[in-house]
Amino acid sequence: MNNxxxxxxxxxxxxxxVNASRRNMIRIALALAFSGCAGLITGSRMSxxxxxxxxDIEDGFVLVNGWxxxxxxxxxxxx
Amino acid sequence: xxxxxxxxxxxxAYDLCVVGSGPAGITLALQLARQGLRIALLxxxxxxxxxASQSLYAVKTLGVDLYAQGARLRYFGGTSNHWSGRCRxxxxxxxxxxxxxxxxxxxxxxxxxxxxxxxxxxxLDLPETGFSAVNPDMxxxxxxxxxxxxxxxxxxxxKYLEEIxxxxxxxxxxxxxxxxxxxxxxxxxxxSISLVDYKKQRSSVTALRxxxxxGAIENARMLLHSETLQAAKLQGMHWAGxxxxxxxxxxxxxxxxxxxxxxxxxxxxxSDRFVGLSKTGRGNISFGVVQEVNSYGRTASTKNFFxxxxxxxxxxxxxxxxxxxxxxxxxxxxxxxxxxxSAEGSRIxxxxxxxxxxxxxAVVKWVLSPEDKMTIRTIGREIAKNFASSGLGFxxxxxxxxxxxxxxxxSHHCHHMGTTRMASSSRWGVVDKNCKVxxxxxxxxxxxxxxxxxxxxxxxxxxxxLAVRLADHLLKNPGTNSH
Numbered sequence: 001m002n003n004x005x006x007x008x009x010x011x012x013x014x015x016x017x018v019n020a021s022r023r024n025m026i027r028i029a030l031a032l033a034f035s036g037c038a039g040l041i042t043g044s045r046m047s048x049x050x051x052x053x054x055x056d057i058e059d060g061f062v063l064v065n066g067w068x069x070x071x072x073x074x075x076x077x078x079x
Numbered sequence: 080x081x082x083x084x085x086x087x088x089x090x091x092a093y094d095l096c097v098v099g100s101g102p103a104g105i106t107l108a109l110q111l112a113r114q115g116l117r118i119a120l121l122x123x124x125x126x127x128x129x130x131a132s133q134s135l136y137a138v139k140t141l142g143v144d145l146y147a148q149g150a151r152l153r154y155f156g157g158t159s160n161h162w163s164g165r166c167r168x169x170x171x172x173x174x175x176x177x178x179x180x181x182x183x184x185x186x187x188x189x190x191x192x193x194x195x196x197x198x199x200x201x202x203l204d205l206p207e208t209g210f211s212a213v214n215p216d217m218x219x220x221x222x223x224x225x226x227x228x229x230x231x232x233x234x235x236x237x238k239y240l241e242e243i244x245x246x247x248x249x250x251x252x253x254x255x256x257x258x259x260x261x262x263x264x265x266x267x268x269x270x271s272i273s274l275v276d277y278k279k280q281r282s283s284v285t286a287l288r289x290x291x292x293x294g295a296i297e298n299a300r301m302l303l304h305s306e307t308l309q310a311a312k313l314q315g316m317h318w319a320g321x322x323x324x325x326x327x328x329x330x331x332x333x334x335x336x337x338x339x340x341x342x343x344x345x346x347x348x349x350s351d352r353f354v355g356l357s358k359t360g361r362g363n364i365s366f367g368v369v370q371e372v373n374s375y376g377r378t379a380s381t382k383n384f385f386x387x388x389x390x391x392x393x394x395x396x397x398x399x400x401x402x403x404x405x406x407x408x409x410x411x412x413x414x415x416x417x418x419x420x421s422a423e424g425s426r427i428x429x430x431x432x433x434x435x436x437x438x439x440x441a442v443v444k445w446v447l448s449p450e451d452k453m454t455i456r457t458i459g460r461e462i463a464k465n466f467a468s469s470g471l472g473f474x475x476x477x478x479x480x481x482x483x484x485x486x487x488x489x490s491h492h493c494h495h496m497g498t499t500r501m502a503s504s505s506r507w508g509v510v511d512k513n514c515k516v517x518x519x520x521x522x523x524x525x526x527x528x529x530x531x532x533x534x535x536x537x538x539x540x541x542x543x544x545l546a547v548r549l550a551d552h553l554l555k556n557p558g559t560n561s562h
Contacts, residue, residue, distance in 0.1 A: 061464050066332065066475040068463035 081244050083125075084255035085276040091250060093119040095553065096272055096286035098257045098301075101157020102539060103525040103546045104292035105235045105243075106202060110550035112248035119284055120249055121274070123256040124154030126236070131277055135256070135434050138296065141444035142425070143489060145325065150493035151294055155253055156236025158294070158493070159539070164232025166205055167225070167536025168196060172351050172361075178532045179358060179450040180419040182322060185531040186503035186512045192544060195551070199543040203230045214345040218469040221353040222462055225346040225363050227536070258438050260289070260522070262307040268520040275436050288521040288553065292546075295323070295495035295528035299427040300441045302499065302509070308519075315505030315517030320427035322420035324497040324533040325445060326362065328490040331412040331459040331480055334366060336472040343368050348535060349458060357461070360417035360454040361535030364462055368410040412462075412474065416455060417535045420497050421448045427498050447487060455487055456480055494538045499528040513552045514545065525549055 062069050095111060097104045100122040108120045124132035136148045152160045174189035185192070200209075205228045212224035243249050259273035261283075271283040291298045299320040302308055308316060345366040354361055418425070424446055429439040447455075460481065463474035479485040502508025505517035510529050516522040525546050527538040534541070 061467070063476075063481055066478065066481065068460070068467055068474050068476060070467050 080246075080249070081240075081251045081253070084121075084252040084274065084282075085278060085280070087252075088280070088282045090119060090282075090284045091117065093117045093250075093284070093286035094288065094557075095119070096121065096284055096289045097292055097525075098272060098290065099123075099157065099292035099294070099297070099526075100155050100235075100251065100253075101292060101294065101526070102159045102162075102235055103542050104157070104290070105239055106543050106546040107290060107292065107525055107550050108249055109239060109242065109246075110547060111553060112246050114554055116248060116554070118249045119286060120243070120251045121255045121257060121272070121284070122155050122251065122253040124152075125253050126155045126240075128152065128154055128160075131435075132254075135436065135438075136297075137434070137440065139430050139432070139440060139442040141442060142446040143491075145443055145445050145491050145495075146493075147296055147441075147443055147495070150491065150495070151296070154236075155240070155251075156234060159233065159235040162230075162232045162234075162539060163537075164203075164230035165227055165537045166200075166203060166210070166230055166540040167227040167363075168193070168210065169534045169536065169541055170351075170361075172354065173532060173534045178419045179360070179453075180421050180424075180448055182420040182422060182500075183502060183507050183531070186501060186508075192541075192548070195544040195547040196540075198547045199540050200228075202543055202547075203233045203540055205230055205540075212346070214342045214347075217347055217462075217465050217471070219465050221350055221465055222347040222364070223350050225348040225365075227346070256436055257291075257293070257301060258304075258436050260291070260301055260305040260308060262305065262311055262519065264307070264311050266520075267518070269522045279436075288523065290523045290525050290549070291499075292525040294526060295498045296427055296441050296443065298524055298526060298528040299323075299498035300429065300438070302516075303427070303429050304439050311518070313505070313516075313518035315502075315509045318500060318502075318507070318509045320498050321422055322497040322500050323425040323427055323443070323445065323495070324418045324420055324530070325425075326492040326494045326533060326535075326537075327414060327416040327418055327447075327451065327455065328492050329414040329416065329455055329459075330477060330488065331364070331414060331455075332463070332474055332476040333409065333411050334466065334472050334474045335409045336366075336368065337470055339469075340366075340471045342366070347462065353461070357457050358453075359457050360419060360451070362414055362416035362454075362458075363535060364458065365413045365415075366410060366466075367413065412459075414455075414458070415492055415535065415537075416451075416458065417533050419448055419450045419454075420500065420532060421450075424448045445491075447489065452483075452487055455489075456483065492537075494527070494533070496527040496530040496533045496538055499524045501529045501531050513556075514549045523549060523553070 094116040096119040097108045098121050108118045112118050132153045136153050138147045152158050171189040174185045177184045210226040210228045212226045214224050216223045243251050254276050256275050257272050258275050261271045263270040269289050271285045274282045302319040347364045349361055426444055428442045430442050432440045463476055466474050479487045499509040501510050510516055510524050514523045514529055527542045
């Protein structure tokens, strides 16, 4: 997505631990997804994402606050 | 010859009377005058903008406002005086079947329509290289790059006034308002056109044949206003004013672009395959990058978010790196989408109120049909998914695109079409495949009001194609009526 983001991911191997509210989780997920950093968020459940204005738009995509995001950006967070 | 009707009301003998001097009317008049036919060309306005003339375009509005008074220009050259110049041709698929909504499509073949494209392109000063794209197709096969050409744009008034002045076969009368079309039920033809100037002085003109070229709202208005035509209860006249179409100007949402997206204004068009599978209409979807990215919402809010995140999580060093990114771009998504003809939907009717010259005012009802709404939402969702899956960026759709219970916000493109639609029989339209009004031997209609469907491109070039085609027909089929 973004070479600078990919470079940052490559040089910052340890996952970013996040302790945030549910609403901020959405913002974090989206912001990191846009910057190519999806998958960095661990240790938190992402299911609230779908209950806070999000949901499937169709197979393979999630609608979050109007943003149409491929599900692949969220696959690693649901731990 | 050119005359101010307020000073000169003497008419000659004419093969054809063309009412309206916009792109359709002037194209038609010149094509036939060059072949030796005698033409009366009537313009209600003057040679330049005048408020007294323009105010006669005032309409009443039901539904969403079209800005019908300002969208059109009522003087010599018509709306070409502020035309943007964008040209996109109809495609074979536009003629290959019936549109959604229950109305029939075009009664003529695409090849017949397209035969007049080169001449229309020449008239509109388009490059011989034709129509081209400014960006590649969107990967996935659902959305192609839109292909179009830009006219200079051609201003009919400045381009053709001198030729008309010099023509021995055209008598142009300006300040010459058509206020009635007189139908003779006994002979089945139009006997004259009633005229009035701004001093309320009346006259009339006769010709072998007549063409209304007043624009889509006014063509229907004049047919509906004519008491003699309405009294005749001609079958096709039931359709006058119905099936009004515009192109739908929708703000689908906004987007952020990846570094793969290198275009300041990418323009896409649904592929035939996509339209076939999803049963939508066609049209242009543009991704325009907002010029001042730094002040635009998404970029600013994301950077602010990272600042807050850095403070809250104690990772300011890492987040600082992201915060300093030069965001690759952000912008908005607009459309120029086809609207389907609808028998009971958008239409032109008449008010009991009359304008300063005594003609009943038009009432414009502009609404979305269920098929229009489906097209908007399907195209919005699909192009958002394609944009993301292609790696071009992400799309944020407006709520009304994803939530079917919300009212769709839409606006106009100043493309008025379909109010005197072309059909194979009077059961489905006002004019036949030669643009002749059903049931009237010598009355024709030129302009986008005869469009059976609106397609997904700008209407000026297609209406010029049809004007050239009508000229060809009239030339090959001389008038034989009783006058």
